[in-house]
Amino acid sequence: MIGLALLTFVFVACASGNQTVSQTPEKITIAYQPGINYANLLIVKQLQILEKQFPKTQFEWKELSNGAAIRDGIIANQIQVGASGPGAFLVGWDKGVGWKILTSLNYSEFWLITKNPNIKSIKDFKPGMKIGLPSLDGVQAIVLRKVAQKDLGNPTALDQNLQVIAHPLGLQSLLTGQIDAHFTTPPFEFQEVERGGRVIIKSSDIFGKTSIASLFTTEKFYNQYPEFGKALYTAIVDATKLINQKPDEAAKILSHMDNGKISQDQYKKWLTNKAVAYGIEPRSFLKCGAFMHEIGMLNKQPKSIDELILPPLKGVKGD
Template sequence: MKKRTFIHSLLVAALTASASLAAQAEGQIRIAQQFGVVYLLLNVAQEQKLIEKHGKAAGVDVKVEFVRLSGGSAVNDALLSGQIDIAGAGVGPLLTIWDRTKDKQNVKGVASLGNFPYYLVTNNPAVKTIADFTDKDRIALPAVGVSVQSRVLQLASAQRWGQDQFNRLDKLQVAVPHPDATAAIIKGGTEISAHFGNPPFQNQSLAANPNARIVLNSYDVLGGPSSATVLYATEKFRNENPKTYRAFVAALDEAAKYITANPEGAADIYLRVNQGQLDRNLLISIIKNPEVQFKLTPENTFKLATFMHSVGAIKNKPGSAKEYFFEDPHSAAAN
């Protein structure tokens, strides 16, 4: 009887240890990013292998995989289906998935990718403000009704025409990847007459097409510098991979400091990682733009969250930005 009890105890201990190891499985992180300079933190972390570096310092060999997607809807689907661990998208998609998974998978923000002004650019000479768009115009953006560009345009519409008219321009929106939308604005002659993008695409359009002009600046709509693009994950991934998670955040912090101190070097990394034909001087001017800040602390996101709840885009009303960002040191001042 004692022998059987002893064997049973060993079995229970082995199963408990196995379960504990499974719950703390470390060493893999799959990161989804989209297009643009807003993902420069990830580009630097990727090329300099900063996640691997900080993982090794914590005693973990981290296998890092980067996935390129387009649009917040695709990114959110990939996160919920378990195809990725870290999602990179706008604040709009974050709020949508936070609301959808509250008290379930509990998806929350990990960090900001920095503050960037997003421009709504048009090549239609008749369009001076958003009030000048007609049914003949088409506004390209990453995801209709979900992307941060779409949400900012809704907020601008509410500010212009009243809360009940927030979706007035939704019918003109079309989902197009930034590179394709930029080409359409530069070339002209397509149904796309406007593009709500991000850097460097908006800057390319303005530099290449003399007829292109800024109709709307996201900073004006949101009331100042804001973190338009963020990173987010499930509570399960954060809890079960604490060392990998911390290595990822530490890598982002190191990347932000590197970019701030070495804008030229960061520009070269962007060009190598993205293998594009972007003019280097234009890229450096974007990185050095005083309105651009590479930082992890989320800034000025709550106004959009409040708006989205007020129009029924999200059911749960956050009391502050800290409700949809994980409780980490860099998020302590999230707003």
């Protein structure tokens, strides 16, 4: 059972929130992707923080395989809030989706991993070799193109090698030799290294501290339901503090969410791994945007983080 003290620590704002319930739509769908990059959002889900603050709203939580699918759902108005990386977000921003960043979630490193002994660097990839990643405009693809530009003289040199595959399936495909490399995130990268995988690229070496996962919603939706947007932002801030200050308790919640299939100890090891970090400040959106514009993935590029953020992030350091 999750203790009362824990609920109090994480979401002291709920008491006041329950007394000032704002108008919200009848249903809100929140979409995210596999992995612990979304741990703070998953804590909000598991503790039903939003459901308690907005009891008249039906909340649907969806796990989708990549940011492109989430972006399509936002465009179709089937998803109101989506969690994804900067690549898919910036493509949508460029094409007029009208969404902005409500908060960052996670800055974990993501790694390109291989088990093929003949692959030492991206220079060793031959035609027909497969590199698995979640989408062609996701942040993994952006990092890979940046490295290809530097090491191969052409940012799209490896595009024919790319195979779109969800992280969990990519893990199994790498371990069984169906793909030659996998560009993935925690905890899948940790599991691959434990099973003999070798790291070829670390994202932190390319763009530095990067918001691998952030929460997005359209400016129209936020302006229509600002109290909900602020409540969600506050819930993420509190869940992030919990992970950073009390990882044992955060791990307990996540293990409880999985009905104990993944132990509390295992979650704590993942959450406290030096490659994993959680925070609300958007990071590396401008760097990614500049590079994507340079290679033709964007028609325009953001010049300031203020172009990309919603009101709760105003005054919060970001790039």
